[in-house]
Amino acid sequence: MIDIPEIVPADISFDLFDFPAEHPARSQSDTYYIDGEHILRTHDTVFWYYYLNHPVVKSALLKVKLWAHSAMAKSTVKTRSTAAT
Numbered sequence: 001m002i003d004i005p006e007i008v009p010a011d012i013s014f015d016l017f018d019f020p021a022e023h024p025a026r027s028q029s030d031t032y033y034i035d036g037e038h039i040l041r042t043h044d045t046v047f048w049y050y051y052l053n054h055p056v057v058k059s060a061l062l063k064v065k066l067w068a069h070s071a072m073a074k075s076t077v078k079t080r081s082t083a084a085t
Helices: 044-052 055-084
Strands: 007-009 038-040
Touching: 044 055
Parallel strands: none
Antiparallel strands: 007 038
């Protein structure tokens, strides 16, 4: 189970998901600000930040990323060596 705090940093809730600075959700009439940097969790999208940073999930993603990177590197090397000859 992944715990998602009820109070989250505003940058994780808004900036990470590309909410523009003028987005209505950032206004104090739409969001409960605890202080200048923290808010009460306003939507479930922030779940992805905590999910993708969970150690078990992150470990699985790194394995996939490394595999994909290796496959891409082999493909790139073949393309470059073929183009050079």
